[in-house]
Structure formats: C-alpha cells, structure tokens
Amino acid sequence: MTPQIKKIHILLVVAQICLCGYKPSGSGHQPNSFSGTATASSKTQGVVEASVNIPEPSEIRSINGRLDVTLEGKPSKVIVAGKTFVSNVFNGSYIPPVLVVQRGDEVRIRFVNNVGKADIEIDGPQPSNIHTHGMAISPQQPADNAFVVLPSGASSGKMNGSMPHGHDMVAETPKSFPDGSGLQSANVYEYRWKVPPDHAQGLHWYHPHAHGMVEPQVLSGMSGLLVVDGFIQDHYPELAGLKVRRLLLKDIDLPGAKDGDPKTKTINGVSGGIMHMQPGEHQIWEIGNVGSDAFFDLALDGHQFWILGHDGNILLKPVLAKSLFLPAGARVTVVVQAGAKGSYALRSLDVDTGPAGDPNPMVILGKVVVNGPSMDGTAKNLRLEQKAVNRSTIQPVLQDVISLPVTRKRTITFSESRDGKTFYIDGKEFDPARDDITVHVGDVEEWTLLNTTTERHIFHIHQLDFLVEKINENDPDATGLRDTIDLPYAIKGKPGMVRLKIPFTNPLIVGRFPYHCHILEHEDHGMMATVRVLPKVISTP
Ligand SMILES: [Cu+2]
Incomplete structure (x- = not known):
C-alpha cells in the first residue's frame, strides 16, 4: 500500500x-x-x-x-x-x-x-x-x-x-x-x-x-x-x-x-x-x-x-x-x-x-x-x-394508468439452465424472428413476472413505462412509472414475483420491440423476447 x-x-x-x-x-x-x-x-x-x-x-x-x-x-x-x-x-x-x-x-x-x-x-x-x-x-x-x-x-x-x-x-x-x-x-x-x-x-x-x-x-x-x-x-x-x-x-x-x-x-x-x-x-x-x-x-x-x-x-x-x-x-x-x-x-x-x-x-x-x-x-x-407541478403535461398521466381497466392478464416466467449459462423467458431462448406477444394500441395489460431462479433478474421493456403494483407480498409506492424493475429471486422453491400494469396506449409504439433481462450477460444468453404492437382496433357500430 x-x-x-x-x-x-x-x-x-x-x-x-x-x-x-x-x-x-x-x-x-x-x-x-x-x-x-x-x-x-x-x-x-x-x-x-x-x-x-x-x-x-x-x-x-x-x-x-x-x-x-x-x-x-x-x-x-x-x-x-x-x-x-x-x-x-x-x-x-x-x-x-x-x-x-x-x-x-x-x-x-x-x-x-x-x-x-x-x-x-x-x-x-x-x-x-x-x-x-x-x-x-x-x-x-x-x-x-x-x-x-x-x-x-x-x-x-x-x-x-x-x-x-x-x-x-x-x-x-x-x-x-x-x-x-x-x-x-x-x-x-x-x-x-x-x-x-x-x-x-x-x-x-x-x-x-x-x-x-x-x-x-x-x-x-x-x-x-x-x-x-x-x-x-x-x-x-x-x-x-x-x-x-x-x-x-x-x-x-x-x-x-x-x-x-x-x-x-x-x-x-x-x-x-x-x-x-x-x-x-x-x-x-x-x-x-x-x-x-x-x-x-x-x-x-x-x-x-x-x-x-x-x-x-x-x-x-x-x-x-x-x-x-x-x-x-x-x-x-x-x-x-x-x-x-x-x-x-x-x-x-x-x-x-x-x-x-x-x-x-x-x-x-x-x-x-x-x-x-x-x-x-x-x-x-x-x-x-x-x-x-405541471404533471399533467406528461403522457401518459400516472392517475390515468392507475384507473385504466386491464384488458388482459399474462404470467411471464424467467428461468435459467442448471449450469446457469443459458437464460429463458417462458421456457424459450430469444429468437429475433419470433413474435412472443401481440397486442393492440389501447390495450392495458397486467403482467405477473415470476423469477424461478435463485438469482435476481431485471425486467425492462422498450418504448414504454409501466406501473409496479406488487413486489412479492408488498405494495410498492405507486408514485411514478418505471421502465426497469428488479425481480427478486426464488426462495425455497417459491418464485420471486413482480406484478406490473403495462399501458400499450401510445400510438407511436406500433411495431415490434423487445422485453428482456437488463443484466446484459443474461440478455445475451437468451433472456429476451418480443412484443408486436398492432394499430388500435376501431370497432364499428
Ligand atoms: Cu437476468
């Protein structure tokens, strides 16, 4: 020294x-x-x-x-x-x-x-x-x-x-x-x-x-x-x-x-x-x-x-x-x-x-x-x-996201191989040619994320922000939206759980983008999937 x-x-x-x-x-x-x-x-x-x-x-x-x-x-x-x-x-x-x-x-x-x-x-x-x-x-x-x-x-x-x-x-x-x-x-x-x-x-x-x-x-x-x-x-x-x-x-x-x-x-x-x-x-x-x-x-x-x-x-x-x-x-x-x-x-x-x-x-x-x-x-x-002050100039407004009705619920599971070298979302490695989830503009989804592994992961989705409603048994302070959230690890076989409300409400996000673990080693080795957002469905009378 x-x-x-x-x-x-x-x-x-x-x-x-x-x-x-x-x-x-x-x-x-x-x-x-x-x-x-x-x-x-x-x-x-x-x-x-x-x-x-x-x-x-x-x-x-x-x-x-x-x-x-x-x-x-x-x-x-x-x-x-x-x-x-x-x-x-x-x-x-x-x-x-x-x-x-x-x-x-x-x-x-x-x-x-x-x-x-x-x-x-x-x-x-x-x-x-x-x-x-x-x-x-x-x-x-x-x-x-x-x-x-x-x-x-x-x-x-x-x-x-x-x-x-x-x-x-x-x-x-x-x-x-x-x-x-x-x-x-x-x-x-x-x-x-x-x-x-x-x-x-x-x-x-x-x-x-x-x-x-x-x-x-x-x-x-x-x-x-x-x-x-x-x-x-x-x-x-x-x-x-x-x-x-x-x-x-x-x-x-x-x-x-x-x-x-x-x-x-x-x-x-x-x-x-x-x-x-x-x-x-x-x-x-x-x-x-x-x-x-x-x-x-x-x-x-x-x-x-x-x-x-x-x-x-x-x-x-x-x-x-x-x-x-x-x-x-x-x-x-x-x-x-x-x-x-x-x-x-x-x-x-x-x-x-x-x-x-x-x-x-x-x-x-x-x-x-x-x-x-x-x-x-x-x-x-x-x-x-x-x-x-002036929070209402920002879209989406937090209170709107809180009050929007959920149109669909999904459970999404994060797992990995026994040797810890390959990582999966819903049992699958990333494939850029595959659409894993398809939604329409205007959909508001509730995603329950389960982490079945004994290490933390980090959920991130491109192009939008979400509301974190639950982390295991806890109600986090819902005072703002996020685009990145830590997934607690499984304990004694019980998966870590995070529940999100995801507003696909922004018409700009039509197209296709990924959601993935933001521990980049995990993303590179498979822990990524895709969502396709289609234009809003116009219902005719
Ligand atoms: Cu990870």
Missing part, C-alpha cells in the same frame, strides 16, 4: 466514524442507518486516485430544435479507475457526451460501427447498433429499432460476433430512406426521430443492443446519458439554478481482472474521486446505472436523497431515501443537501443478488467534501415537502 493510498483510506474511515450521525438541516427526518455499515476493512476498489475530482461529462445540446450528432464506436485509449488501456467506446471517451434534447426536437444520431480488437472484452470486429433506453418513440426504422444491426467497418483482428445458438443476426434489414436517414453505408446508420411534445422530461441513456454482444460492448464502455431537458424548470421551478451533476455509474472488468472477481465500479470513469459541496448546499444529481451487469445501491454517509424522478419519470412528490437502489439500466433524479463541513464516503452498499447471483459487495466509490461558506436551504427544503 503506498502512503497516498493509506492516507485516503484512513480519511474515509474517520469520516464514517465521526459523521454518519449527521442530520441534514431542516429535513425533519432521522439520520441514516445504513445496512452496509463500513468497517475498518472498507476500501476503495481498483486504483485510488486520492486527489481526482469526479469529472463532469461533456454534453451536446440540440440547437434550434435539432440535435445532430455522430457517435462512433471504436477501440480507443481510455483511462478508467486510474488504469490506461484500449477499449471500445463512443467518440474516444469512456464517458461519452450527454445528449440533451428538448420536447419537440428533431433528433439525428449517426452511428458509425468501427468496433474492433481492444485490450478488454473484444478481440475483433463485432456487429453493433444503438438503442435509446427510456424514450417512448417509434420502434420502427429509422427510429429506435433494436433489431437493426450493422456490421463493423474495422478490419483488423479475427472476425467475431457470430450469434450464439445459431440465430440469424439481423431480424430486420437496415434500410435507407429518401430523406437521407437510415442506412448510409454498410457500417453507418442514421437514427432519426422526434421527441414527442408530451414526453416526460428526464434521464435516459443510449447503448448498443446487438444480441449476443451487448454485454461485452457495454462493459467496454459503450453507454452514455440522454436527457430530455426541462424537468426542474417545468416541475420544480423553485429549484432552478441549483448545480446539476450527472453521474454515470458503470461496471468493468479491468485488464488483468480474474474470473469471478466482482466488477470494478466507477463514477464517471473514476474510482475514489471527490465531489465538492458547501455546507447546506442543495445539488441536483442525475444518476444512471449505465453499466452492464452490476447493481448499485448508492448511499452518502450522513445524508439522504430526495428522489424526484425514476427512470425518466416524475414522481408525484419527492420521496426521501437513505440509499438509491439502481439495477442495471435504472436512473434517478435526486436532490441532495450537504451537511456540516467534513468528508463523507459515497458508497455502493452490498446487494444480495441471490445464491446463484454474481458477487456485489459494498465498495466506496468516492467521497463528498463539504467546505466553504454555509448556505441557507430552508426555502428549498420546504419546497421538497410539496408535490411536483
């Missing part, structure tokens, strides 16, 4: 001992009692970068109603958790630009696939594409069609990326369109869509979705945030002007990692970095688990979070939480108020992934250093006790 590492190690332990009883002023709530209590053996993982500030990701904003961006996936030299190596990333950066759009914007994302041989995960050219997770837009070309996959233009290294289990790679042939969108050359595709004017503002993300290769590409670093702007201005105008931080949580197997080791977790590519706040200061943190397989349960010693939005959907009012449980794919928008001067560990708590799950132990991700003049946050704390 170098002296530098030892110093920060002691600092973090001291912060835990002295400061964990701190109560944010004016919150009216009890201090934290974390389940993942730190001990003297707590340590940051990977290489500790004692003096590194957690960097802010760059952003690309739409201009005059249009976002025009090129994302190229290719091997590039990156620095992650203090290690330098070559990995496949977007635009040369492990933390690629945050794409910021407004309601009503025209969006053009040119994807260039030059994925190829790198130091980790990928040893030759691979097919790839881009999915915009969380956007309630068309699943048809040239919008968010996850079944269109492009070959790589990279030429070095042996070709890999053949589909597992003999499925055809491309369920739909990429097309070019007269307006210049779609296929531009063999490895260049321009996605083109419009942000619906009533779309929820909030935090979404982009990543490849080429079945069989999603895990290695996202583990390599191919994922970034996509923000529909205006959440705070429209729904919490009194909080406008607060500093906004964007935190990309990722997991990675660094070069030299051994099989079975927990993955290294980073925030914006840094392990053990620092964020600064003033005493009493409120900040807005937009946080996404844009990693591949790991769970994050984010906690800041001595502090709590007001959750304003989940998976890009607004909550009725802020919900106070001691930690932020984020399965792969989930996002939150939160407000955090700094406590007294000091140094506070930011950690991902231990997550019990089940007897068959991957290890997911507590790690310290970094720290928040509180210093400087105090700020008076009384008015903001009062505002955080009140509901969000």
Whole structure:
C-alpha cells in the first residue's frame, strides 16, 4: 500500500466514524442507518486516485430544435479507475457526451460501427447498433429499432460476433430512406426521430443492443446519458439554478481482472474521486446505472436523497431515501443537501443478488467534501415537502394508468439452465424472428413476472413505462412509472414475483420491440423476447 493510498483510506474511515450521525438541516427526518455499515476493512476498489475530482461529462445540446450528432464506436485509449488501456467506446471517451434534447426536437444520431480488437472484452470486429433506453418513440426504422444491426467497418483482428445458438443476426434489414436517414453505408446508420411534445422530461441513456454482444460492448464502455431537458424548470421551478451533476455509474472488468472477481465500479470513469459541496448546499444529481451487469445501491454517509424522478419519470412528490437502489439500466433524479463541513464516503452498499447471483459487495466509490461558506436551504427544503407541478403535461398521466381497466392478464416466467449459462423467458431462448406477444394500441395489460431462479433478474421493456403494483407480498409506492424493475429471486422453491400494469396506449409504439433481462450477460444468453404492437382496433357500430 503506498502512503497516498493509506492516507485516503484512513480519511474515509474517520469520516464514517465521526459523521454518519449527521442530520441534514431542516429535513425533519432521522439520520441514516445504513445496512452496509463500513468497517475498518472498507476500501476503495481498483486504483485510488486520492486527489481526482469526479469529472463532469461533456454534453451536446440540440440547437434550434435539432440535435445532430455522430457517435462512433471504436477501440480507443481510455483511462478508467486510474488504469490506461484500449477499449471500445463512443467518440474516444469512456464517458461519452450527454445528449440533451428538448420536447419537440428533431433528433439525428449517426452511428458509425468501427468496433474492433481492444485490450478488454473484444478481440475483433463485432456487429453493433444503438438503442435509446427510456424514450417512448417509434420502434420502427429509422427510429429506435433494436433489431437493426450493422456490421463493423474495422478490419483488423479475427472476425467475431457470430450469434450464439445459431440465430440469424439481423431480424430486420437496415434500410435507407429518401430523406437521407437510415442506412448510409454498410457500417453507418442514421437514427432519426422526434421527441414527442408530451414526453416526460428526464434521464435516459443510449447503448448498443446487438444480441449476443451487448454485454461485452457495454462493459467496454459503450453507454452514455440522454436527457430530455426541462424537468426542474417545468416541475420544480423553485429549484432552478441549483448545480446539476450527472453521474454515470458503470461496471468493468479491468485488464488483468480474474474470473469471478466482482466488477470494478466507477463514477464517471473514476474510482475514489471527490465531489465538492458547501455546507447546506442543495445539488441536483442525475444518476444512471449505465453499466452492464452490476447493481448499485448508492448511499452518502450522513445524508439522504430526495428522489424526484425514476427512470425518466416524475414522481408525484419527492420521496426521501437513505440509499438509491439502481439495477442495471435504472436512473434517478435526486436532490441532495450537504451537511456540516467534513468528508463523507459515497458508497455502493452490498446487494444480495441471490445464491446463484454474481458477487456485489459494498465498495466506496468516492467521497463528498463539504467546505466553504454555509448556505441557507430552508426555502428549498420546504419546497421538497410539496408535490411536483405541471404533471399533467406528461403522457401518459400516472392517475390515468392507475384507473385504466386491464384488458388482459399474462404470467411471464424467467428461468435459467442448471449450469446457469443459458437464460429463458417462458421456457424459450430469444429468437429475433419470433413474435412472443401481440397486442393492440389501447390495450392495458397486467403482467405477473415470476423469477424461478435463485438469482435476481431485471425486467425492462422498450418504448414504454409501466406501473409496479406488487413486489412479492408488498405494495410498492405507486408514485411514478418505471421502465426497469428488479425481480427478486426464488426462495425455497417459491418464485420471486413482480406484478406490473403495462399501458400499450401510445400510438407511436406500433411495431415490434423487445422485453428482456437488463443484466446484459443474461440478455445475451437468451433472456429476451418480443412484443408486436398492432394499430388500435376501431370497432364499428
Ligand atoms: Cu437476468
């Protein structure tokens, strides 16, 4: 252990001992009692970068109603958790630009696939594409069609990326369109869509979705945030002007990692970095688990979070939480108020992934250093006790989803082979050519998801958001919609259960799209299926 590492190690332990009883002023709530209590053996993982500030990701904003961006996936030299190596990333950066759009914007994302041989995960050219997770837009070309996959233009290294289990790679042939969108050359595709004017503002993300290769590409670093702007201005105008931080949580197997080791977790590519706040200061943190397989349960010693939005959907009012449980794919928008001067560990708590799950132990991700003049946050704390405003501008309205009658009930079962290497939905591996479920626009379905395995899975469906009605015996707070939900594992042969209400009410989603486990290893090895949405049935008198 170098002296530098030892110093920060002691600092973090001291912060835990002295400061964990701190109560944010004016919150009216009890201090934290974390389940993942730190001990003297707590340590940051990977290489500790004692003096590194957690960097802010760059952003690309739409201009005059249009976002025009090129994302190229290719091997590039990156620095992650203090290690330098070559990995496949977007635009040369492990933390690629945050794409910021407004309601009503025209969006053009040119994807260039030059994925190829790198130091980790990928040893030759691979097919790839881009999915915009969380956007309630068309699943048809040239919008968010996850079944269109492009070959790589990279030429070095042996070709890999053949589909597992003999499925055809491309369920739909990429097309070019007269307006210049779609296929531009063999490895260049321009996605083109419009942000619906009533779309929820909030935090979404982009990543490849080429079945069989999603895990290695996202583990390599191919994922970034996509923000529909205006959440705070429209729904919490009194909080406008607060500093906004964007935190990309990722997991990675660094070069030299051994099989079975927990993955290294980073925030914006840094392990053990620092964020600064003033005493009493409120900040807005937009946080996404844009990693591949790991769970994050984010906690800041001595502090709590007001959750304003989940998976890009607004909550009725802020919900106070001691930690932020984020399965792969989930996002939150939160407000955090700094406590007294000091140094506070930011950690991902231990997550019990089940007897068959991957290890997911507590790690310290970094720290928040509180210093400087105090700020008076009384008015903001009062505002955080009140509901969000202007919620009815967002479709679908939560209350409508709650009151809509269910038109059909289904039970959907998540299972896996005995060796834990092949994964199934309703007993079947993914087949891109098969329609597993067919519905019509206007249908509202109740899906009971059963997890018969002894590890957690994560349900995600493209193009829409759902209401979580039940998790095992519990009634979760139905204060907002979600697009990603953790499925508890089976105990003593009794499957884990989640009951959802899924509104297929948006006419934009006519077409075909997948639902799958968002632990990408599981998705790549079969745990995905498809739903076809047909136009609304017009009944004639
Ligand atoms: Cu899974």
